[in-house]
Amino acid sequence: MDNVYLSHNNIVSSLGFDSTTVIDSIEKGNCGLSVYEDNKVLHVPFCSSRIAPKELQKRYENLNPNTEHTRLEKMMLVSLADTLEKKSKIGLDERTGLLISTTKGNIDVLEEDSNFAESRAYLAELGEQVQKFFGFKNKAIIVSNACVSGVLSIAVAKRLIKQGRYDRILVVAGDLVTQFILSGFNAFQALSLEPCRPYCNSRTGINIGEVAASVLVTKNPKELAPESVQIMGEASCNDANHISGPSRTGEGLYRSIENALGQSGVRKKDIDYISGHGTATMFNDEMEAIAFERAGLSKTPVNSLKSYFGHTLGASGLLESIIGMHSLHRNTLFASLGFEELGVSRPMNIIKKTTNKELNVFLKTASGFGGSNTAVIFKKV
Amino acid sequence: MENRYYIESFSHVNNGIVSVNGAPVFKTLETDFKSVMKLAYKQLIVDYPKFFKMDNLSKLGLLAAEVLLREEWEKNIAMVFSNRASSLDTDRGYQDSIKDATHYYPSPAVFVYTLANICMGEISIKHKIHSENCFFVMDEFSPETLSSYTEELMDENKAEKVLCGWVDVDNEKYDAFLYVVAKKGTFVHSDAEINRLYKTTHEQ
Known part of the structure; x- marks a missing residue:
């Protein structure tokens, strides 16, 4: 294939x-x-x-x-x-x-x-x-x-x-x-x-x-370009819960991550970082924390690039995936700007400082109105 | 293309008629969208008052899906929808509510419907379906992208069935055609067959 x-x-x-x-x-x-x-x-x-x-x-x-x-x-x-x-x-x-x-x-x-x-x-x-x-x-x-x-x-x-x-x-x-x-x-x-x-x-x-x-x-x-990545797995699952409010259980996002992972053949411990959706609304960020914990990814480093550009709507997921590919090839985890102390109910490993680290795989997630969620796993080529 | 998948059933909503597999299940002589939806609701949906809070696109999609899904037990059903006007029918009303600084009434309840995919969200909620959704916009109904995308969802076991089609509302004009793609069924899942079924009631 x-x-x-x-x-x-x-x-x-x-x-x-x-x-x-x-x-x-x-x-x-x-x-x-x-x-x-x-x-x-x-x-x-x-x-x-x-x-x-x-x-x-x-x-x-x-x-x-x-x-x-x-x-x-x-x-x-x-x-x-x-x-x-x-x-x-x-x-x-x-x-x-x-x-x-x-x-x-x-x-x-x-x-x-x-x-x-x-x-x-x-x-x-x-x-x-x-x-x-x-x-x-x-x-x-x-x-x-x-x-x-x-x-x-x-x-x-x-x-x-x-x-x-x-x-x-x-x-x-x-x-x-x-x-x-x-x-x-x-x-x-x-x-x-x-x-x-x-x-x-x-x-x-x-x-x-x-x-x-x-x-x-x-x-x-x-x-391919020098910064190319392979699309390993992808999934998009609906919360079936509310058209404007994120699910309280992170259901759709959790299912999206599990399904994308299953298709990718990538093990959870091999995900080097998560480029989250992180809009900085109370409910969205809380929902993500719940979904990541359910997926066993609480310890995986996470950033939200909304802290650099805000939410750029239909462009945000592509923008953040492109930054992710460069992140992998530069072996650099980019800081989630403005983050000081965790403000969600579940543990998360937020990237506080831009740091060098050998990177191979990242998970990109997004969530939106209509109960939509998407997760894609990328691997360095 | 080998025929791996089939169309199990299909529905149309247009010209005051709701039909399933080409046979009308509801008819009215009313012509305005609101009246048609209200009457169709009373006969086909009955007990879902949330329906009346939805925008026109969601109402149309929910109704076209209802007649296909009400006896469906499978929950792993993806949705692959398309239309021409996206959510413009609702967008125009929302823009009107903010155009004048002295009459500035943006409503969150309207704003949330200014996205075409909300219609799939409403169907997902009503039928408790946690599945793949994707909304495509195109200038006229055309099955090529929908069919390729659907077959990949089925090939990769992302869904057991896929609810596909066209749900368009634009300035009182409305047209819905939904069909269920499955591993077994009556009609072959091919672009020619999808086009034929789409036109089934249009040519009457």
């Missing part, structure tokens, strides 16, 4: 416009979050990580676009162009797929002062824009599955490759910081005005951030 790998990749974020720059910044302990006052988005100040508009525009114009694109499309095009450049030897033939992960897509076109038609909010239109820009032969496959979309997309890409539908899939993920999203999380009283502190006893809530990320998923060992 063919193995499937993550290969060339890009991150467009407040910490930089390519993976190496972003990972270097994370390694130095830089946080991409800051407080914004932007009445167009929210009537009160909010803590977020946003992509520098001027730099984004410059990089977008360097791609010589011949039509107008939305902000999200610009983010995705800039990200995917960088990933594609690194795999220049491979043409975009019929065997190459395009997969887009997003929760809300171009939702900002619903705002009254948008320059774009409301029809641009249909995700297939977003897909068509990205497909046409690069000349993909196949229509974009679009996954929109709440906050697990990014990591679920990796599972989807692997599964479609294994079924022989494609040889390789370019996955691009992105979501915007918009009035729509921030008003919603604010109405839930979930937003923190400070950079979030996942799993910490002084955590005060979530930040919403903005990134675009992209990765080549391939079965061809000749198409």
